[in-house]
Amino acid sequence: MNDMIVEYKRDIHKSILTNKVEKIIDTFIPKHDGANWQNGFGYQLTGISNSDIKKITIESGGIVSQFMEGKDREPGQDYPTIILFDNQKTAINKTFTVTIDVTQEKFTETAFIPFFNNDYWEKTYSKFNMNPFIIISSGTGRDKEAHIVKFPPTSKMNFSYFGTDSDVSKPDEGLYYVNSENMPTGLQISGVRVGTKRSADFLVPIEKTSILEAYPKFGAWASSFGASNGYWWKDPDNSKVITQ
Template sequence: MKSRSGIIMRIIVLIYLVSLTGFAYSQVTLNCESGNRAIEQGNCWGFGAVTYSNTASLVISGSWSTKSNSLTNASATACWIKTPWMLVGNGNITFQTRLDGLGNGVSSKGILVAYIPYVSGASYGEGNAIQFYTYNFPAFNVTTVRDISIPIPAEIKNSSVVYKFRVSFIGTGGNERAYADNFIFPGTYWSDPSSSCGPKAVILDADGDGVPDSQDNYPNDPYRAYNNYYPSNNTFGTLAFEDCWPHKSDYDMNDVVTDYHFNTVTNGNNQVVEIIGKVVARASGASFKNGLGFQLDGIAPNKISSFSGNHISSPTIFEFQPNGLEANQTYANFIVFDNFYKVLQHPGAGSGINVSESAPFVPYDTIDLKIQFINHGVPAPGGTVSFNSLSANTFNFYIVSNQIRGNEIHLADRVPTNLANTSLFGTGSDNSNPAAGKYYKTANNLPWGINVVQGFQYPNEKNSIDQTYLHFVDWAVSSGAEYPNWYMNQSGFRDNSKIYH
């Protein structure tokens, strides 16, 4: 189902993000276990009068922690740790800290936390620090490890611009030192070590669905992200059926002729949100009142929230579930219309509709379908459907002939639904062999239905398809190996006098 352009688009996004970030995390962390502050500096962390220590009696966890200079300065710029540039997320900044208890008295020791906006042209790109949190160490039990948890300020959480955080250790009087460890900052690393640790270009994501706006077909909709077209963005395929199965009859393949176009909309998690379909009723050379449907093979009915837009008569031979799908089916079945002659009206002359050059042309009618899988972020009761499980081959098209529900006619080798009358297999001209996976084909592989993805010009009434398209039989008998382009307007490929124009 996914268009080549859609696949390439996703690959480009993935390569771009991986190559650009290099260190992309949902959290930016520092635990000192490298034992070498220069490594963290190479990854764009900043340290002012703060080193690493492995003094066993003072390390907070693991083998290493940060150690400040003596806290004798109340300035936030005297003793600090700065994060790399990051896209700030949501949640709490957390870390652990303690004093060493080795000084000559505790007097006004504390921690200040600030965020620093990016300002182009400023020194290191750093704007004025905005302090939003203060912690004062108690004057007792100074060596006790303190668990610090600080909510991200509302004005910068889930931001699409970059910030740094600065944790400052301050004090006046005495010469206590502060130890700290296990820093966690919610957000995504967004510094570029190869460019003096400046911020990388920010990829905007207005709806916060994890898909960059430049690659998001729905940049302001958190529930939708990608369009995946079939056959392509601006083309329609054609379905054409012969309705007298299991008999060949006139074999003009024009008893039901429709064009189709589908857009499978997915979210940032590659889950199917909805399928938007267009089915264009073009022609019918049938005396029968035929319906059109399709099954999504392997997709349970409870995976669908709703189905709408189809053309159903009243009364009808079909039974439906509350979500609009056909009832009593193992897999999701969608009836597009139950009677072609209720979609297009007979012109009053000629045989059928749009199959005779001498009869008036009846304008086509487009049926707009919508299959909802996830509604405003809420999946159907059966859960979500991954786009990877929904290919073009999942769509199993068929007609229901002559208002008899069991008379299903599918494309070649496509399985019937569980409401089909399988007792008709092997009768008339049909040579189906379910055990061998052969369905709806004659002994020499001729089908009763075709799907031409590139579009199809069908025969006039009573002109058999094999006499109209001169390599159709070669293609069918060879199971598609020969003349895969049998339908094209090339020299020696077709008799144009037998085609409806």
């Protein structure tokens, strides 16, 4: 749970006349690299048609993903997919700004709010419109992804990895990235920055330390699929996390 940690924010711009979304600006800053190997990072607007996105502009300080093939989104994907970098070790603390121009007069702001939890919204839009993922061992290929628990892979993922080792994903049932202990492969925590201030920041677990040890309440949160201990990250074991 410390191979890659990325902070992000999303700004949604709407038309004054129609109140519909015109533009989205996503900002990402990789804050921690705990992996011994090379990993990439990207995200997909899962559920949003490619035709609904007019243009994507990426400001990255010169860092370019080979998987983008010089395009404004990754070719061969069912939904708009942006790969920000192929090697996290060259990207730490750099800012990546993605400007997405949306087809006008179609979407309300609600359609692009990440992880919004509302029955009407989930039936009307896709809860996966912000679907971040790590490309595992990106130096050796593009076919292995790690997403937030229950979030779907992109069309580049090799499905033969599902069901191996401790993974109990069931692609035919739409269940992805779940293991035999109900431990997720990726997390999203809203309104929190990476830092060293207990109860205010997310403190990074020390390398080779289980997140179950670093955050004693994490296990109950994960096994309940988020139903209990929603603020588990506020109570780390200070001896198991980076505090300075």
